[in-house]
Amino acid sequence: MSTHPWYKSAIIYQIYPRSFQDTTGDGIGDLRGIINRLDYVASLGITAVWLNPVYPSPNDDNGYDVSDYRGIMLEFGTMADFDELLTGLHARGIKLVMDLVVNHSSDEHRWFQESRKSRDNEYRDYYHWWPAEKGTPPARFSYFDPTGGWTYDETTNAYYLHYFGHKQPDLNWQNPKVREEVKDVMRFWLDKGVDGFRMDAFQFVGKDTTYPELPPTTAANAVAVYGLRPEVHGYLREIKREVMDHYDAFTVAEGAGSTIQDAVDLSSPEREELNMVYHFEIADYAAKKERFDLIGLKALFTKWDQGLAGKGWDSIYLGNHDVPRMVSKYGNDSPEHRVASAKCLNTLLLTMRGTTFTYQGDELGMTNVxxxxxxxxxxxxxxxxxxxxxxxxxxxxxxxxxxxxxxRDNARTPVQWSDKSNAGFTTAEPWIGVNPNYRSINVVAQEADPNSVLHHFRQLTALRKAYPVLVHGGYEPILPEDGRIFAYVRTLDEASLFVAMNWSEETVDCVLPELFVGGRPLVDNYGSANGEEDIDSNEVNYSSLNLQTSSFCLSPWQAVVLQSSTPKP
Known part of the structure; x- marks a missing residue:
């Protein structure tokens, strides 16, 4: 029996409810839609679901502006629907991770409505206020508001702080009453049986309430300037000690600061803060570039793996609701290469050390709009x-x-279930447009194709479950200076696996480490699959591979996982 915590081997599937499945005919996904698709979710081989916010919200930021932390958004359904969803997931052996959005609330939350009534209101210090008679407040950056991070409120002749939209006022975590409110909210959901929290924008909860002048800030340096102030660590230890230690659940916080040491400090078991980190360096590295540098990307994966090895725990992801589609960002979404490159990227996600996160639709190779x-x-x-x-x-x-x-809307178009109207997502006008390529990229078509991205994804989740070396094993990069091949060896005790991926549109030769000459292919995205559950079958056709010499040929975007001659663990 494994002595590792369950969350380390979790295969997490992120569901953005608004775009998953509509059942009410209003064009908006809902909890009943997820419930109706639970057999599909389970068929993916995932072990946990991260659910984006389902709380009541005016939806200025698609649910990341919460007006009630203990309710369910009317558009999504009822608390009874949530309870049924949680029961259905658990019955299928799938855990549920909730989004916890507590750097800020909605300006329509009762706390803020009270806070803005008067300067002596009991909720005034739940938020950050700057009296107008003191003059213009020190400049603060806002991700969503080009006018800055302070908004004037005439009721009390004062400004309130918001690092995001003006309808998302930041909570004042220096106020112990705020921290108690948050801990009570966490207990409410944990008592229902949820299995963990992804803590949104948590790197920003620490603030100096003397509000000093700060350096000029843009999106590029906002985390470095505002993120992970020293008090954040104390807040996390308080949450761990007073809440999380009493449940078999885990926490992961968005943003890990700007250094490896930050990540170690956050996720080291001895520090008792978080169970894992969710950093941005890899996602940011490939952002806003026509073509990213594979050598640099590999170096980042290696830096984070080696930096956290034996000290902390990482999240492995390429896509989520805040970034473009991974096959359009990292791969090649052309008709010629989309399938192979999507499979290649999923191979990376499911063979790296850390807890893997897959965003809805990436198991299909969905693309940008x-x-x-x-x-x-x-x-x-x-x-x-x-x-x-x-x-x-x-x-x-x-x-x-x-x-x-x-x-971000690239990732928020509806899941493409079929080639029927609106991709089978809704019978109404969808809240956001469906990608027109749903006629060829959809679940029904891929279920019928044994060589689809979907079936390959299921092979990979089965592989990760069967081989603990992929979760806990060491990571040794191979060919770190090669600009086309991403390769590494994973080793745990007597088990060794070799992962080799061609991240290019050219056919290339790849070195084959001596241990793997004559080895056995476990997964090949160019092979003919006979069923995702049959990863150990020798009947799978891998005719494209010649593993008898010290090198072998990889076709464009080909990705293989090879086993050495040592026994299976």
Whole structure:
């Protein structure tokens, strides 16, 4: 029996409820839609679901502006629906991780509504206020508001602070009453049986309430300037000691600071703060680039793996609700290479050390959109960026091209279930447009194709479950200076696996470590699969591989996992 905590071997599937499945005909995904698709979710071989916010919200930021931390958004259903979803997941052996959005609330939350009534209101210090008679408050950056991080509220002649949208006022964590409120909210959901929390924007909860002048800030350096102040560690230890230690659940916080040491401090078991970190360096490295540098990307994976080895625990992800589709960002989404490159990227996700996260639709190889105007965009950040660019006089065709590549809405288009109207997501007008390629990229089509991205994903989850070396084993990079091949050896006790991926549109030769000459292929995205449950079958066709010499050939975006001659663990 494994002595490792369950969350280390978890295979987490992220569900963005608004875009998963609509059952009420209002064009918005709901909890009943997830319930109706639970057999599909379970068939993926995942072991946990991360559910984006389902709390009541005015949806200024698609649920990340919470107006009630103990309720369910009316558009999504009822608390009874949530309870049924949780029961259904647990019955299938799947755990549930909730999004916890407590750096800020909605301005429609009762706490803020009380806070803005008067300066002596009992909830006044739940938020950050700057009296107008003191003059203009020190500049603060806002991710979503181009005018800055303070908004004037005339009721009490004061400004309130928000690092995100103006309808997302930041909570004052220096107030112990706020911390008690948050801990009570966590207990409410844990007592229901949820299995963990992904703590949104938690790196920003620490603030100096003397509000000193800070360096000029942009999105590029906001985490370094504002993130992970020393008091954050104390807040996390308080949560761990007073809440999480009393449940078999885990915490992962968005953002790990700017250094490996930050990540170690957050996730080291001895520090008793978080169970794992969810950092941005790899996601940011590939952001806003026409073509990222594979050598640099590999170096980052190696840096984080070696930096955390034996000290902390990492999250492995390439996609989520805040970034473009992974196959469009890291791979090649052309008709010729989409399938192979999507499989290649999933191979990376499911063979690295750490807890793996897959975003809905990436098991299908869903792609970015290509919208010619701003009208289809729903994301607050995208629309504000467009408005700012327009006011600056930017080339708006270039700016739209930028949004089509990097907007968060790329990941928020509905899951493509079939080639029927609106991809089988809804019978109504969807809240956000469906990607037109749903006619060829959808679940029904891929279920019928044994060589689809979907079936390959299931092979990989079965492989990860069968081989603990992929979760806990050491990581040795191979060919670190090669600009086309991403390869490494995973080793645990007597078990060794070799992962080799060609991240290019060319056929290349790859060195084969001596231990793996004559070895056995376990998964090959160019092989003909006979069923994802049959990863050990010698009947799988791997005719493209010649493993009898010190090198072998990899086709464009080919990805293989090879076993050495040592016995299976």
């Amino acid at each position: 290509d919208w010619p105007t701003i009208e289809p965009y729903r994301d607050l950040q995208a629309r504000n960026q467009y408005k700012t660019a327009l006011e600056r006089g930017d080339d708006m065709n270039e700016h739209l091209s930028f949004l089509n590549k990097f907007s």
